[in-house]
Amino acid sequence: MAIKGSLREASLPDVLQLLAMGKKTGCLSVTYRNNFGYVYFDKGRISYAAIVNRRDRLGDILVKSGVISRAQLEDVIAEQTKSRDRRVGELLVERGLITRDQLHQQIRVQIEEAVYFLFTWTQGSFSFEADVVPDLQDLLVSINPESLLLEGARRVDEWSVIEKKVPSFDVVFELDHAKFAAAEEEVSPDQRAIAVLVDGRRDVAQLVEESGMVEFDVGKAIYGLLTAGFLHRVGRTKPQPSDPKSEQKVQEHRNLGVAFYRTGMLDEALREFRRVHELLAGDPVGRFYTALIFLRQDKPQEAVSVLQELAMRGGTGVAVLHNLALALERLGRLDEARQVNDEAIARGGDADGLVHLSRGVLALRLGDLAGADEALAVARDRFTTRPPPAPWFHFAGLVAAFRGDVERAEAILRDGTSVHPRAAVLHANHAAVLERLGRFDAAAQAAQQAVLEDPQLAPAFKTQGDLHYRAGRFDEALESFTRALRLAPSLGPDLHVKLGNLRFRRQDVRDAAAHWERALQLDASNAAARANLDALAEAR
Numbered sequence: 001m002a003i004k005g006s007l008r009e010a011s012l013p014d015v016l017q018l019l020a021m022g023k024k025t026g027c028l029s030v031t032y033r034n035n036f037g038y039v040y041f042d043k044g045r046i047s048y049a050a051i052v053n054r055r056d057r058l059g060d061i062l063v064k065s066g067v068i069s070r071a072q073l074e075d076v077i078a079e080q081t082k083s084r085d086r087r088v089g090e091l092l093v094e095r096g097l098i099t100r101d102q103l104h105q106q107i108r109v110q111i112e113e114a115v116y117f118l119f120t121w122t123q124g125s126f127s128f129e130a131d132v133v134p135d136l137q138d139l140l141v142s143i144n145p146e147s148l149l150l151e152g153a154r155r156v157d158e159w160s161v162i163e164k165k166v167p168s169f170d171v172v173f174e175l176d177h178a179k180f181a182a183a184e185e186e187v188s189p190d191q192r193a194i195a196v197l198v199d200g201r202r203d204v205a206q207l208v209e210e211s212g213m214v215e216f217d218v219g220k221a222i223y224g225l226l227t228a229g230f231l232h233r234v235g236r237t238k239p240q241p242s243d244p245k246s247e248q249k250v251q252e253h254r255n256l257g258v259a260f261y262r263t264g265m266l267d268e269a270l271r272e273f274r275r276v277h278e279l280l281a282g283d284p285v286g287r288f289y290t291a292l293i294f295l296r297q298d299k300p301q302e303a304v305s306v307l308q309e310l311a312m313r314g315g316t317g318v319a320v321l322h323n324l325a326l327a328l329e330r331l332g333r334l335d336e337a338r339q340v341n342d343e344a345i346a347r348g349g350d351a352d353g354l355v356h357l358s359r360g361v362l363a364l365r366l367g368d369l370a371g372a373d374e375a376l377a378v379a380r381d382r383f384t385t386r387p388p389p390a391p392w393f394h395f396a397g398l399v400a401a402f403r404g405d406v407e408r409a410e411a412i413l414r415d416g417t418s419v420h421p422r423a424a425v426l427h428a429n430h431a432a433v434l435e436r437l438g439r440f441d442a443a444a445q446a447a448q449q450a451v452l453e454d455p456q457l458a459p460a461f462k463t464q465g466d467l468h469y470r471a472g473r474f475d476e477a478l479e480s481f482t483r484a485l486r487l488a489p490s491l492g493p494d495l496h497v498k499l500g501n502l503r504f505r506r507q508d509v510r511d512a513a514a515h516w517e518r519a520l521q522l523d524a525s526n527a528a529a530r531a532n533l534d535a536l537a538e539a540r
Contacts, residue, residue, distance in 0.1 A: 003128040007032070012119055013152060015126055016145040020044045027132035029259030032124030036255045038262065039115060040134045046143040048134040049114040052258070059088050060212030061106050061113075068097050089139070090385050108141045112148060113214045119152035120159040120216070125256060129263030155216055162219040165226050166204060169215075173222065173231040174200035180230045187228075190221040195230065203237040250279045254286055266293050284310060291323060300330035318349035325358055329365070338362045353382030357392050364399055372399045390416065390423040397429050401436075409433050417446070424454030431463045440467055458488035462495055469498055478502045493519035493526045500532060509536065 005015070012030065016039070019028065023044035030037045040048040059073040076091045089103045098106075134140060175198040180187075187195065190213065197207050208218045225231045257272030270293050276286035287306055294303035307324040321344035328337035341358050349355040360375035376396045380388055393416025400409035413430040420426060427450035434443035444467050450460035465480035481499050484491055500515035513536060519529035 003126075005126055007121060007124045007126060010126075012121065012126070013149050015128075016046075016115075017149070019128065020145045024128070024130065025133075026128055026130040027134075027263055028126060028128045029262060030118055030121060030124060030126045031252065031255035031259055032121040035121070035124075036258055037114065037118050037121075038259075039118065040132070040140075042140070042142065044145075046111065046115065046145055046148075047140040049111045049118070051114050051117060058106055058110050059092075061109055062092070062098065062102075063212065065106070067102060067106070068092065072097055087385060104139065104141070107139050108143065111141055112143065113216075115145075115148055116152050116155050117215055119156050122156075125252070125259075127256075127259050127263060127265075129265065132263050158220065159216065162223045166219050166222050168236070169205040169208070170203045170236045171233060172200065172203045172235050172237055173198050173226075174234050175225075176230055176232065180225075183228070183230075187230075188221070188224065190217055191224050194218060194221040195225060198225075198231060200234055206237075250276055250283065253279070254283070257286065257289055261289055261293065266296055269293055288320065291327070295323065295327060295330075298330075300327040303327040304331065318344050318347060318352060318355065321347065322349060322352070322355050322358065325362070329358070329362060334362060334366050338366070351382060353379045353388065353392075356382055357388075357395070360399070361391075361395055364395060364402075369399060369403050373403065387419040390420040390426060392416075393420065393423075393426055394429060397426075397433065401433060406433060406436055410437060417449075422453055424450045424457045424460065427453060428457055428460040428463060431460065435463060435466060440470065443467055456487055458484045458491055461487065462491060465495075465498070469502075474502055474505060490522065493523040493529065496522070497526065497528045497532070500529070504532075512536070 007030070015028065019041050021044070024041050025043055026041055028039045028041065030039070036052040038050060038052075039046055059068075059077065062068045063070050063073055072092075073088075076088055076095065076097075079091060080088055089098075089107065092098045093100055093103055175195055180195055193211055193213070194207055197210055202210070204218065204222065207222075208215050211218060213221075222231065226233075253272045253275040257269045257276065260266070260269035260272060270290065273286040273290045273293070276283050277290075280286075287310055291303045291306040291310070294300070294306065304324065304327045307320055307327060310320050311324065321340050325337045325341035325344060328334075328340060338359070341355065341362060344355050345359065356375055356379035360372045360379055363369075363372035363375055372395070376392065376399060379392060380396070383389075383392070393412055397409045397413040397416065400406070400412055410430070410433045413426055413433055416423065416426040417430055427446050431443045431446035431450060434440075434446055443463065447460050447463045447467065450457055451464065454460070461480045461484035465477045465484060468474070468477035468480060477498070481495055481502070484495060485499065496515040496519035500512040500519070503509075503515060504512035513533065516529040516532045516536075519526050520533070523529075
């Protein structure tokens with residue numbers, strides 16, 4: 001059950017204490033104007049935290065602490081641009097520049113800094129959604145929220161003072177070079193680092209980005225330089241809106257929509273993005289998330305309409321094209337989907353494993369097994385820092401099986417169930433492949449695991465039924481087949497043939513005939529069903 005509220009009514013430290021005391025697990029999303037952050041909890045302890053659209057501070061923290069040099073960091077960042085799903089920390093460990101223990105220690109610092117920054121948000125809203133976990137690639141920690149409260153309170157007090165002179169992140173300052181040069185010994189290292197970057201054009205947000213320092217330290221440094229008379233305010237980088245209240249409402253609804261979307265509250269997210277559209281028609285962020293919601297709600301036609309609108313307006317980035325291809329695929333417009341997906345690859349998506357995964361799925365659905373195999377192999381290479389997602393193992397296993405390489409299919413699915421042990425479909429597919437290989441005991445175990453993970457998965461019950469049927473356990477087979485049929489009435493002709501056989505064994509001729517006729521409706525060339533019906537007609 002979601003917990004929602006306003007930061008004016010309940011401060012973030014109070015919310016953190018409440019979640020800690022309740023030993024909650026899930027995601028706390030926090031929005032304030034155009035800012036959005038989230039904190040993940042695991043049994044009341046903070047496991048991850050981040051600020052959306054905020055620069056990854058890990059490398060900067062390592063440089064500032066003297067663990068690596070600025071040149072080493074820039075070299076690794078340059079390498080990271082060639083493979084977007086590889087993280088700076090993993091590359092540093094791989095190169096031997098830091099140990100894994102150092103990486104975990106600095107990630108903890110980065111997460112703490114994110115929480116401290118959230119503490120300074122005294123307005124906005126929050127929403128907690130239970131049982132939401134971080135992405136697989138995120139390195140997790142375990143922090144008692146109460147250990148952060150004292151430092152957080154100190155920063156909140158200091159930030160309230162800083163905000164009086166640094167009211168927003170779009171303010172621009174210039175440096176009094178002569179005065180600063182005459183008093184260099186009076187400034188701190190952080191103040192000196194910021195002063196070097198102040199040029200009358202960069203705003204505070206750019207100073208944060210280019211200095212690599214966290215927002216609090218930059219604000220504190222600017223405040224000190226202003227108080228000493230070294231800086232003067234010269235303007236802002238963003239023109240003030242004619243209706244600031246309207247722009248603030250757009251930002252609030254947009255950020256609430258993102259927060260609801262991330263926590264799976266799709267109807268609430270759609271409501272917020274519709275309000276954004278009412279206030280700012282055609283807002284690209286709001287329209288893109290609206291399309292994503294339609295996809296998750298299984299409304300592909302609506303998603304196509306929105307994504308095509310975005311594509312026609314320009315800004316056809318990889319994400320827009322990739323999701324448009326997914327929506328077209330769901331509508332069965334496979335050739336169009338393939339063209340759009342190929343365009344996504346050409347426009348910068350070549351490094352994205354998910355885009356190549358979609359290319360492989362489309363090739364499979366179009367009957368191009370060799371092309372599907374090739375595309376899935378490329379996709380596998382693109383997932384460099386983490387294993388492929390469960391759908392990759394699913395489709396790679398299917399392609400290998402369809403190409404007659406059952407042993408390779410079994411190896412792929414075995415790896416998949418190891419990486420994604422909660423993926424019921426992978427266990428069900430693995431069971432079916434093991435059955436084809438004659439490894440019936442292992443197949444039974446895999447099928448049982450599949451139904452334990454998802455009691456609504458019809459193919460798993462079908463495989464269980466096949467195994468019982470083969471072993472002569474006809475009562476168990478009938479029960480498994482019946483459950484499979486209840487969950488998926490059009491699962492396949494083979495299911496109806498065997499159900500007919502089992503009903504006939506019980507002398508239920510009418511039901512037997514009905515199942516065999518249904519098998520012929522699904523597959524008019526089914527020889528077993530035709531032979532059984534002919535024999536039944538002759539017997540009558």
